[in-house]
Amino acid sequence: QSALTQPRSVSGSPGQSVTISCTGTSSDVGGYNYVSWYQQHPGKAPKLMIYDVSKWPSGVPDRFSGSKSGNTASLTISGLQAEDEADYYCCSYAGSYTFVFGTGTKVTVL
Amino acid sequence: QITLKESGPTLVRPTQTLMLTCTFSGLSLSTSGVHVGWIRQPPGEALEWLAGIYWNDDKRYSPSLKSRINITKDTSKNEVVLTMTDMDPVDTATYYCALRRFVGQNYFESWGQGTLVTVSS
Numbered sequence: 001q002s003a004l005t006q007p008r009s010v011s012g013s014p015g016q017s018v019t020i021s022c023t024g025t026s027s028d029v030g031g032y033n034y035v036s037w038y039q040q041h042p043g044k045a046p047k048l049m050i051y052d053v054s055k056w057p058s059g060v061p062d063r064f065s066g067s068k069s070g071n072t073a074s075l076t077i078s079g080l081q082a083e084d085e086a087d088y089y090c091c092s093y094a095g096s097y098t099f100v101f102g103t104g105t106k107v108t109v110l
Numbered sequence: 111q112i113t114l115k116e117s118g119p120t121l122v123r124p125t126q127t128l129m130l131t132c133t134f135s136g137l138s139l140s141t142s143g144v145h146v147g148w149i150r151q152p153p154g155e156a157l158e159w160l161a162g163i164y165w166n167d168d169k170r171y172s173p174s175l176k177s178r179i180n181i182t183k184d185t186s187k188n189e190v191v192l193t194m195t196d197m198d199p200v201d202t203a204t205y206y207c208a209l210r211r212f213v214g215q216n217y218f219e220s221w222g223q224g225t226l227v228t229v230s231s
Contacts, residue, residue, distance in 0.1 A: 001172065001173050001174065003156060003158075032216070034216035034217070036216070036217035036218070038157075038218075045206060045221040045222065045223055045224055046157065046206070046218075046221055047221075048217060048218065048219060051215075051216075051217040052216070052217070057219070089156065089157050091157075091159070091217065091218070093216040096170065097145075097162065097164075097168070097170045098159070098162075098170050098171075098172065098173075099147070099159040099162075099216075100159060101149070101156060101157040101158060101159055102156065103156050104155075104156040104157070
């Protein structure tokens with residue numbers, strides 16, 4: 001059960017869009033529609049942003065969107081804002097009631 | 111509102127056993143489908159799922175740590191305990207507990223604030 005692969009960092013100017021990829025295998029990302037995304041600001045606990053690949057929890061702006069193709073899931077942040085600068089982690093169900101997280105991506109707002 | 115809080119030692123010596131407790135409110139651990147998991151994050155590194163326990167005492171562990179960790183619950187206290195043996199400096203991390211409300215909810219809805227555990231002699 002290896003960590004899912006994410007780019008180390010992505011950046012964009014305010015108002016632009018950025019996309020974070022999350023690559024796994026057919027045993028996790030590709031095998032289930034259970035990818036979630038978490039936002040983490042420094043010194044804070046992770047916050048759920050997307051679940052079941054593309055669904056929004058209550059209170060999360062629809063600027064955040066998720067998708068999946070094969071073994072790769074993606075999180076897109078549209079209309080980038082200063083408060084979106086944070087670390088983002090994907091997480092996938094990996095069968096047998098186990099989970100695997102991604103390597104994490106730092107989003108920088110230029 | 112569901113709240114979770116981790117507690118335990120902040121410093122552990124190498125080879126010792128770590129015991130962390132997750133206490134939560136707003137939902138009973140006896141409620142069908144409830145699951146509490148433990149996730150850790152070494153300083154500056156990624157999140158890592160460690161283990162989880164269901165309301166019915168079904169337990170699941172990370173394959174890489176299965177030999178060292180044990181998870182138990184005390185339903186009367188709404189507490190979940192993580193035990194990790196043979197601690198090493200590489201186990202230095204912030205340890206979080208997180209909750210899933212039902213079996214089909216394959217994401218972590220609520221998180222504790224985390225507790226930093228340092229392993230050092």
